[in-house]
Amino acid sequence: MKIDKIIELSQSSDLPKDGWIQSCLTCGTKTARIHDYKIEEHTLYRFIFKAFLCPECKKKINTSVFKEKFNNKCEKKIKKINYTYVTLENELNIPVDSENIKLMTNVSF
Numbered sequence: 001m002k003i004d005k006i007i008e009l010s011q012s013s014d015l016p017k018d019g020w021i022q023s024c025l026t027c028g029t030k031t032a033r034i035h036d037y038k039i040e041e042h043t044l045y046r047f048i049f050k051a052f053l054c055p056e057c058k059k060k061i062n063t064s065v066f067k068e069k070f071n072n073k074c075e076k077k078i079k080k081i082n083y084t085y086v087t088l089e090n091e092l093n094i095p096v097d098s099e100n101i102k103l104m105t106n107v108s109f
């Protein structure tokens with residue numbers, strides 16, 4: 001069975017990293033709203049990517065221009081954490097606790 005890992009994407013800010021409120025990925029507004037981005041299946045883990053998205057940006061998510069901008073931002077963030085989680089995945093079957101993943105996802109960009 002795969003282990004689910006939730007990776008939250010947000011714009012870097014001075015907000016507490018483990019708080020409910022983070023900066024909207026696209027505009028930086030503080031928000032607690034989360035938008036499901038995508039799921040990636042790996043050998044050991046299933047990575048569930050979620051992005052902080054304020055209500056204003058969420059309204060625009062179905063417009064192609066906004067969606068492209070949003071996807072680009074998500075992919076850019078994910079690329080930066082890829083290395084870390086791929087490395088973790090190669091370390092046999094050592095389970096990574098959610099705390100570590102949380103820290104990894106909050107690397108400042």
Ligand SMILES: [Zn+2]
Pocket residue numbers: 024025026027028029053054055056057058
């Ligand atoms: Zn926003």
